[in-house]
Amino acid sequence: MIDIRAFRHEPRPFLDGAKRKGAFQQALDLLNADEEWRAHVASVDDLRAQQKIDGKPTPEQLDRLQEIKRKLKSAESELADAAARRDELLQQVPNPPHESVPDEDDAIRHWGEPPQLEHPKDHLELGRFDMERAAKVSGARFGYMVGDTALLALALYRFALDRLVARGVTPVLPPVLVREEAMYGTGFFPSEKHDYYEIPADGLYLVGTSEVPLAGLHMGEILEELPLRYCAFSSCFRREAGAAGRDTRGMFRVHQFEKVEMFVWSPPDESWDEFERLLAIEEELVQELGLPYRVLNIGAGDLSASAAKRYDIEAWFPSQERYREITSCSNTTDFQARRLGTRFRRDGKPETPHTLNGTAATGRWALAILENFQGEVPEALRSYGAPATVTR
RNA sequence: GGAGGGGUGGCAGAGCGGUCGAAUGCGGCGGUCUCGAAAACCGUUACGGGCCUCUGGGUCCGUCGAGGGUUCAAAUCCCUCCCCCUCCGCCA
Incomplete structure (x- = not known):
């Protein structure tokens, strides 16, 4: 698979490469799917941070923690969906051809x-x-x-x-x-x-x-x-x-x-x-x-x-x-x-x-x-x- | 194929619901000492991801074989799978 971070940082070479191998649309879709995935990662990580606590919770804390747990459950399932879409596209984006590769043999x-x-x-x-x-x-x-x-x-x-x-x-x-x-x-x-x-x-x-x-x-x-x-x-x-x-x-x-x-x-x-x-x-x-x-x-x-x-x-x-x-x-x-x-x-x-x-x-x-x-x-x-x- | 026992950091090996990314030892790296080295002592030493960044790093999240589950909370409890070891059988 390609280096998604490199792709994110500088999409052009990967898009051009995908185009030469006939997978331009998948590469474009990946860029969007990745952005969506990152948004979900942020919200899930935030909820998890809120969930952390040392020792036994007080009754008031317990209520709040249970509420966070409910939110986490749905946030995590959305993240999993976004990750699946991103991964599927990631599988489909090819390695860009080297510049010395011709169009025909x-x-x-x-x-x-x-x-x-x-x-x-x-x-x-x-x-x-x-x-x-x-x-x-x-x-x-x-x-x-x-x-x-x-x-x-x-x-x-x-x-x-x-x-x-x-x-x-x-x-x-x-x-x-x-x-x-x-x-x-x-x-x-x-x-x-x-x-x-x-x-x-x-x-x-x-x-x-x-x-x-x-x-x-x-x-x-x-x-x-x-x-x-x-x-x-x-x-x-x-x-x-x-x-x-x-x-x-x-x-x-x-x-x-x-x-x-x-x-x-x-x-x-x-x-x-x-x-x-x-x-x-x-x-x-x-x-x-x-x-x-x-x-x-x-x-x-x-x-x-x-x-x-x-x-x-x-x-x-x-x-x-x-x-x-x-x-x-x-x-x-x-x-x-x-x-x-x-x-x-x-x-x-x-x-x-x-x-x-x-x-x-x-x-x-x-x-x-x-x-x-x-x-x-x-x-x-x-x-x-x-x-x-x-x-x- | 049958019967047992295990999978934790580079290795060995503790931990068996929260203070644990994780004791301790070895190894690695840096330093003190030394003409130099050894020894001793001090320090340091997992991987991945998001965000920020003065590109030095900072911060949050995840990872104790893999995947599910229980719980406010799992290396620790439950389920499934994978792998390794020992003995027996079989086989080149």
């Missing part, structure tokens, strides 16, 4: 050359994926990766983890089943609730990304030292309810995949440097694998509510003859941290840190590797257990 850089292939085979023809049996066992949009293909994917995750650890990033194997609070705190709920799997019997949810358990790690804490740089390997689960009819072939878009995700807690004044560093790490990984790609500076309208800026890397997919997303990294500034209730101490005073996240490898990378090199495996992955050539 902007390809800021290309690297590598798409391979010249007469008749490129796609990943299903190159690797060993068993989609039919997965459908039998789990349903549509699940897949088995078998043999060399499984080894390729595992080598990829281990490679990414290894490069990150070498940079001092702390590796984590997180829980992937989380409580509702973690989903709210990270901003995936309530807006995208239908996109994730729920375990009703236990009130838990399967995470769509390990960003959730990584962000949740320091929920409600006051951190003593920043930055904190983590990466996690986990399975990710997405219902992708609205995606039917698109990318249905093979493992390109499935309900379950594995991912190595980076997550950083940063002091506010360093987060834009951290952000560029995350992108640089992603590019180095993709470059070491030799995948041709482009970098997109994502347009304001495509940003999530929490992201102030986002870079995607899109790798070339020969079978589709186009660039497709393989990473996404965002600076959510203080938006997500405030919602999580995470702070850090600087000069003895608590402040809200910035959080950032970015992809360091996913199963989709394995598809890009198969398709771009038509079954040959990049040197970098061979020491992590992948065969030189993937056979089916």
